[in-house]
Every structure is written in C-alpha cells, then in structure tokens.
Amino acid sequence: MRNSSQDRLADVAAAVVEVAVESAAAGTYTGGVGRALSSVIAKVGARLTVDAELRGFSSGWQEAVATLSPEPPAPAKQVQHASVVRIPSPPDTAERG
Numbered sequence: 001m002r003n004s005s006q007d008r009l010a011d012v013a014a015a016v017v018e019v020a021v022e023s024a025a026a027g028t029y030t031g032g033v034g035r036a037l038s039s040v041i042a043k044v045g046a047r048l049t050v051d052a053e054l055r056g057f058s059s060g061w062q063e064a065v066a067t068l069s070p071e072p073p074a075p076a077k078q079v080q081h082a083s084v085v086r087i088p089s090p091p092d093t094a095e096r097g
Contacts, residue, residue, distance in 0.1 A: 008048060
C-alpha cells in the first residue's frame with residue numbers, strides 16, 4: 001500500500017486518464033467531461049497540499065517547542081505550611097508615661 005502524497009496524486013491522475021480514454025472510446029468525451037476530470041485532479045492536489053502543510057507546521061511547531069525547553073520541567077515541590085506566631089503588641093506609649 002502506498003501512502004505518500006505524490007503516489008496518491010499519481011493514482012488519481014491515472015484514474016482520470018483512464019476515465020477520459022473510456023469516455024473517448026464510447027464517444028461521450030466532451031469539453032465538460034475534460035473540465036470535470038481536471039477539476040478532480042485540482043481538488044485532490046489542493047487537499048494533499050493542505051494536508052502536507054499542516055503536517056509540516058505541526059511537526060515544525062513541536063520541534064520549536066522542544067528546542068525552547070530542552071529539559072523536562074522539574075516536578076513541583078511540596079510546599080510546607082507555615083506556622084503562625086502571634087507577636088505581642090508593644091505597650092501603649094500613654095501607659096508608659
């Protein structure tokens with residue numbers, strides 16, 4: 001089974017040529033048939049291009065993010081709760097004097 005974009009586009013183009021030949025042999029090939037078949041190739045090519053661009057963008061983005069943070073983040077340290085100590089208020093100045 002072939003998976004590359006070029007192979008898939010080549011398969012579609014071969015099928016389109018096959019349909020064109022059969023249509024011509026049957027005497028039903030017209031300009032409209034030719035435009036429809038070329039439209040099929042254009043649409044498949046456009047989809048393959050968009051898919052390739054998205055794959056390239058996502059893999060490039062993953063590489064960029066990996067480059068920015070070469071080390072995995074350290075695990076979060078457990079925070080110890082602080083104890084509260086009450087400090088007595090200073091004596092009032094009026095009482096001192």
